[in-house]
Structures are given as C-alpha cells and as structure tokens.
Amino acid sequence: MIAAAVYALGALAALATLLMLFQRNPVKAAMLMLTALLATAGIYLALSAQLLAALQIILYAGAIMTLFIVALTVLPQAWRDHPARAPFIKVLGLAAAAVILTELVQAAAALKTAVRPTGFSETGALALAQQLFGRFAFQFELLSLVILASIVGAVALAAKRRDA
C-alpha cells in the first residue's frame, strides 16, 4: 500500500514537472510547482518522515512558493515569458537531461541488489532532534549564519537606494 502511495505521488510530481515544461502562463507554472512540492511532501509522509513532510510543506510550499508569487507580482518582466528561440537549445537541453537520467539510473543499478533496511521505522521527531542538536549541531548553527547571510544579501541587492 505504501508502495502504491509512493508511486502514485511520485507520478503526480513527475507529471506536474512535465506539465510545467509546456506551460506558458507563469502563475499556472507556479501552481504546478506547488503541486509537485506537495506531492513530494506526500512521499515523505509515505516514507514515515513526518517531520520532513511538515517542514517540506512549511518551507517549500509555504515560504519558497510565496516568494515566487511575490516575485511574479512585483516583476512585470516575468510575464513577458517565452521560451528559448533556437530549437536546437531545447533539443540539446532535453538530450542532456535524458543522458543524465540514463546515467544516473545506470549508476543506481548497483542498488538493485542492495537490501533496503526493512521497515519504515518510526523515526520520530525525537530521534531527528537528537541528530540535529547532537551530531550536527555545528552544521545547524552554521546554517543560521547562512540564512542570515542570505537575508542580508537579498536586502542589499533588492533594496532601493535611498537618497539620504
């Protein structure tokens, strides 16, 4: 059952991404992106990573999507959107993606025989928190610095120069 759920949600995410390729309207594209992100959250749930699912919804679907909607609202240029003119670019892009896919899949062939650790062990928030604040505490704190830097950078870039 879980497998079916994972496959279904995976298919949904793939479909959404695929439709995004052909979508002209940027808002509709954003909606499709939201669908993909929510599907991924579903996959996390199916894999018993409940905290991740929640965080996915909050951060990706919540914060990042909001940012994109804001950008679409603020930037009128985003609406003048047409794909790359030269067809060979599209062909090359698709070809590159296809090649990468095949290669990655081929690389993962080794995993065919690997035995997945059984059970979707109930990885609770406690275990996760113990990892985050125990083993990876330093990285976690560094992450806050990263976010701070990004905030500062974003403000510095996008703020209008004010004549004092």
Added chain:
Amino acid sequence: MEGNYYPLLKWILAAPLAGFLLNGFFGKKFLGEKAGGIAGSLAILVSFIFAALSFSDLLNLPPENRLLRDTLFNWISAGTFTVDAAFRFDPLSAVMALIVTGVSFLIHVYSTGYMKGDAGYNRYFAYLNLFVFFMLTLVLADNPLVMFVGWEGVGLCSYLLIGFWYEDPEKATAGKKAFITNRVGDAGFLLGLMLLSGILAANNVIGMDFETLKASASLLSGYSFFGVGAATLICLLLFFGATGKSAQFPLYVWLPDAMAGPTPVSALIHAATMVTAGVYMLARLSFLYELAPRALEVVLLVGCFTAFFAAVIGLVQKDIKKVLAYSTVSQLGYMFMAAGAGAYAASVFHLATHAFFKALLFLGAGSVIHGMSGEQDLSKMGGLKKEMPVTFLLVAAGWLAIAGVPGLSGFYSKDLILEKVFEHGGGFVWGVGVLTAGLTAFYTTRLFVLAFLRSKRGHGHAHESPLSMTLPMAALALLAVGGGFFLKERLFVFLDPSFVPVHGHTPQALRLMMVSVAAGVSGIVTAFFLTLPGPAAAMKAALPRAHALAFNKFYVDELYALLLLKPLRYAADKVLYALVDAGLIDGLLVNGAAKASYSAGKALARAQNGRLDIYALIFALGVAAMLLWII
C-alpha cells in the same frame, strides 16, 4: 695522385684575388686613382711572373710527364661523390694561363690611361682583377666543377664590367643580357656535367678530375638517352654551354651588346679571354669529344655557320666596336671549326694569335674613341692617320694580322685551320671558311680605311693617346706580328709531345694556302674600292634588302624577343605573378591564413556569448559527458 705537387699554383690565383680585395674594399678611400691602378696591374704582373715560373718548371720536366698539380681542400664530399678544389698545370693550362695573365697585364696598363678620371676607377680595377682570378680558376682547374666555378665567375664579372656605367639603363640592360644568355648556356653545361657524373657514379668511379675522366671516358659508350649516345649527348650539352660563353650561334646575341662596356673590357673579356673559355673547354675535354664524332660534326657546322654569319653582319656595321664584336664571333667560329675537325691544337693556336691581334684591334679602337672623345661611329671618323700616327701604325699591324697577310700571326693560324678542315673532309666547310676569310679581310680593311684613311669627316681635333695606352698596344703589335711565326712549331710540340713537326708543305697544302691568301688579298682590295663614297652608295642601292638585313643583324634579336621574351614575360606576368604570387601565395596562403585565424576566432568567440542559459546548457552537457565517461 699523379703529377708533381706544386704549391706555386695557388699563388697564381691568389695575386689577382688580393688585387680585387685591395681595390674593392680599400680602393676608393685609401688608394685613390693612381695607386689603385698600379696595385691592380701589379697583381696581374705578379700572377704572370708566377705563371712564367711555373711554365719554366714545366719545361724542365720530361715531355711525357708534364703535369703539376695542387689541391687546396676537399670541396664536396657527399657519400661517394668527392670533389677537391684542385688545380693542374699542364701544357694546355700553361698556354692559357700565360695568355690570360700576359694580355691581362697589358690591358691593365692600358686601362690606367683609358679609365683615367672615371668615377668608378677603383671599382673597375677590382672587377678586372676578379675577372682574371676567375679566368685563371677556369684554365687551371683540375676537374670540371672547379672549371664551372670559374666559368660562372667570368660570366659574373662580364656582367659587372659590361654594365660598369650602370647609371645608363641601356648599358645595364646589355650587362643583363650577357649574363642571362650565358646562364641559358650554363644550364646546358650543367646538364652535361650532371649526366657525366651520374654515369660515372653509376660505375663507381670516384673523383671527377680530368685524369680520372680521361681514364673512364670509355664507360660512356654503354649508355644512350632518347636514342642518342651518352657521349654525344654530353658533348652537345657542354657545347651548348660553350655557345653561350663563346658567343656562337644561337647564343651569340650578347656579344655585340656587350660593347656597351669600356673598351679595355671588350678587349680583355670579349676578345682574348672569356670568350675563349669555350674553346679551352673543348680542348680540355678533347678525349670526350673524340668519342662523339656526331657532336664534333655539330661543332664544326655551328662554328662554320657562325663564322660566316657574323662576318656578313660585320660587313655593314657603322659602330667601330660592333664591327670588332662581330669579328670576334666570326673568329671564334674558326676556332670551333678547328675543334670540330679534331684539330684542337690548331684551335688553341688560333686562340693565341686571335688574343694578340684582336686585343690589339680593340685597344686601338679604344685609343681612337678616346682620342675622338667618345665618338664611335665610323662614318664620322677618317683621316686619323695624321692626327694619331702611333695608333695608326699599331692598328695597321693588327689589321694585317687578321686579314691573313702571309708572315703575320693570323695567316699561320687561320691557314692551319683551313688546312685541317679540308683534310677532315669538309670541302664545303672549307669553302665557306675561305669565303669568310675574304669577308674578314674586307670588313677589317673597311674599318681601317674608314677610321684612319681618306679625308676627315669628323669634327674637332683627335689627340694621340698617352704612353700608358700606346705601350701595351705596341707590345701586342709585336706579338701579333711575330707571334705566329714564333709559336708555329713550338706550340704544337709543347702541347702534344707526340707531335712530329712537318717541315715543308705538301703540294695540296700549298694550293689551299694560295687560295686562302688570294681570298684575303682580294678582300683587302675590294674593301679599298668599295669604301669610296661612289661605289659604296652604288652597292647599297643595288642590294638594299640584303644591306638592310645585314645591318639589322638579320633581326635575330627581334626574333628572340618575339619567340622567347614575349611568352616568358606573359607567363611571368599573367601566370606567375597574378596566379601564383598574388593569388596563391599572397591571397590563399598568407591572407588566407590570416582570414582563417580570424574566422576561427570569431567562431570560437561565439562561445562567450554571455548568455547564462547557454552556459548552463554547456554545463549540463559537460556533466552528461562526464557521467557517460565514468559510468
């Protein structure tokens, strides 16, 4: 190595070379006119003394063994092909060397007077010394390649000296013509040499000096090219080179134009020495020519034709030097006739006597030109007997010598040639030779009469030449008068030890002699008659077309210009210049390379287009490629 080692040989060559270097590098600044002339003449005198010393040493050797050699260094060493810079001194070389240095010395002394005041005085003596150096290299060479060095060198000096007054474009063109025509002949010479050395190399004969060539000449009989025997082909090719150097038909056209140079140059190079190089070559390689009787036939016929042809042209020329130029071509034809009949010693004999009287005639002409301040047209001369008595007497000696008056040098040598030709079996050739002898007497007498006798047609007063000019002429006159008688027997004995001098003449020889003397005398008399204004005009009116043909040199130059020069110029301009040089090399290779680089650069610059999506695409392609490679 056969022959005695004789180190003096190289000093014969070194003296003129030193004179060239001295006058060439230090002449103008340090030596000045007088010292430069003395230095140049002294160099040749030293060379002559050394040659005379070598000659006397040669005489001391037993007749069968008269050979002195000297090797300077190993010149070419390419695998089994080795050539040394070696020199030999045997009777033939001795005769040539003495003539070259002796006559050169006299002409050098003459030049000190003739070229006085000329701006390029030192350059002149430098070139003249260099010429003697190369001519000596030619006659003293021990193998054909060193001889070829001298051969080319005299051609170069001829060019330098003919175009001596190079500011005049006509004179410069004459020099160019001489050099290029010589080069055409030299191509044939080189081909012959290459063929010879190729065949010898195929038979593992090492070394190309004349002794080895003589010994292995019989090897040539086994080869033939295009149906022609190898020996014949080589001899013909070498003779072609000789026609260029010695001004025979078809490559004689440069000699009349060469009169643009100073008259002493004409005397030395184009009468006595350089043009005789072909005759010397034939005499030196006589063993080769003996193997190719057909080539000798060609030589005989070409010499005969040239002698007659040039004499006809010389009959009606107006320029005093041109008459003498055609006379030289004609007399060289006689020498080749003798060689073609197998009488190489006779051709050398005529070479010697011709050097004497022709140089004398040229120097006399120079004296006349100098005295008349540059006038060269015979129709404007006349009556110089009173104004230039010394020159008159000396030129008279030369005149009588070339006309074949019995007792003088020209008589002995020319007569011998005609006798040998007749004996060889050429009745027709002998007849033409006799006719040419008559013509020779005619045109020389015409020259003499028009220049010195009759009434004065020119303007101004001609002054006699200084001693520096008349003394050498006197020496040459002595040689021209007495040289034939002196050398008559001795030369032949010297050249060929097995020669048995015949005393007295056979009745047939006497008859031949009388015919040729009669031809000469009749030529003289006719000339005295036909140079009177009345008969001359009548003659001209009677044969206007013939006169025009002869006067315009039978239009040979124009024919060459049409057949050869025009197509060559067209090919050079349209094909080689437009297509190859401008089109291929400039356009395709040079500019094309630049354009190709530019286009390549432009094409590659499109990779830096600043578009981030393209950059991302390339990035992804790179990742894909890497994955393909790794996985």
Added chain:
Amino acid sequence: MSAYNLAALSFLLFALAAAGFLTCGSLVRMLMFLELMLNAANLALVALNPQPASQAYAVMLFAIAAAEAGVGLAILITLAANFKTLQAENIKELKG
C-alpha cells in the same frame, strides 16, 4: 519497492526539472525548476536511507534551499530593474 525504485523516481524528477531548467527562456522559470531539482535531490537523500542522519541532512537542505531561493529572487529583482527584461538570451553583459 526497493531503494533502486526510489532512486529512479528521484532521478526522474531531477531529470525532468533539469530539462525544464535548460530549455526555458525566462529566469524566473529557471529558478522554479532549480528549486524542483533541489527538491528531487532532497527526496533522493531521504528515500534511499531513512535514517535520522539523512533526515537531519534533509532538514538542513530545506534551509539552504530557502536561503538560496531568497537570494535568487533578490538577484532577479535587481536584474529586472537594470536590464528591464528577464529573458536569459537578452542578458548578455558577460559577452566576449
């Protein structure tokens, strides 16, 4: 359902997002596909080995993705203000 299948799924999502990233013309869409690519990578990380450690890493990746989206959008706003266009082919200042 083995790890291989999950890996293949995440790779498929990644490839689709990459295809979209490379073929679209507007920078905004590029950024969207970029986030989807990061999302797919995250999924791979979690799906292949559901240990707490990998989940912790996934949390950190969330944060980085958010930060990156913010900065990216700020760059977009600046580009739009300076170049008046958000088509990648028109922004060629780096040319040459």
